[in-house]
Amino acid sequence: MSRSGADLALLLLGGFRVLVDDAIMELAERGYEDFRPVHDFAMRAIAAGADNASELGRRLSVSKQAAAKTVAVLEERGYVARGTDPLDARRKRLQVTALGFEVMRVGEAVFDELRDKWKRKIGAKQLERLEADLAALVGAATVRIETPGWIAHSLDETT
Amino acid sequence: MSRSGADLALLLLGGFRVLVDDAIMELAERGYEDFRPVHDFAMRAIAAGADNASELGRRLSVSKQAAAKTVAVLEERGYVARGTDPLDARRKRLQVTALGFEVMRVGEAVFDELRDKWKRKIGAKQLERLEADLAALVGAATVRIETPGWIAHSLDETT
């Protein structure tokens, strides 16, 4: 049953989408409306020390303007707070709020539950094997989760 | 080594991106500049009988305007031709050109080569296993490859 390479790509994309769509839907049901992976990524980066928009942009490999937009929605939802920096009047210091940490925790739990569901379907051993194989295949390539024309551009146009 | 559910999602996305980015790069090197999965999809649909923009839109679950835009780039690159329909003066009959079929064939070959590379890395048996597992997990969910706010919206908002 030798599938084609294109089918393999579709399966991978399908797996990702099923997982993420389910997670977003579940999060919405639990009261966290329209929470997306990119939000989680940004909050993690902020919690990890990217406490201003420019730095956040650098960490996410995105322009500072794009980072600022993301921060704006996170602030609006109450997931991060923006204060002034006493040491540098240019900066707006970013901080993940309690609510922000909560939604991150719940998001993690939701993903873990989904993974458990998969584990029950194909078995723990095989799921770990699948993950190990994928890790080997993907290698060191860092996954940039947003990427607008994602399906379009290669990561570094060596053209 | 129990990974988290979020990591699993990232691995799947990473696998897809590595595959697709490599394929696009390889296609570009072979002279097919900026050829993307969505183009292949559209051409297949056209070849399969969606011979006008409105029908194409319906098949791809996309507005007829979006379909028309895709057709425009395919026509510009010489992959599809647009003629008049003798039976219906409203329609512009679409046809995949010889060049169009060529790029589809090459694209398929490129993907198959990439799959072979993976096969050499983790073994034929295990790759087939991986595909079978993914197929079981993804289930019947049809993968809509474009999807603009893909990472955002769920397929059918049962909210």
Place this chain on the structure above:
DNA sequence: CTCTTTAGACAACCAGGTTGACGATTCAAG
């Protein structure tokens, strides 16, 4: 012959990125 449906085109808009410019502030160097 008239009413409704359909194809395709045009325009306006949206999301989520991009680049460029700019004022305010910081910092390094003379």
Place this chain on the structure above:
DNA sequence: CTTGAATCGTCAACCTGGTTGTCTAAAGAG
């Protein structure tokens, strides 16, 4: 202390790839 370069955040304009709404022309049903 002053001055020039770098950096922060913001604003504005633009790009891509979708969307909806509107319109004309053609087709088809009654």
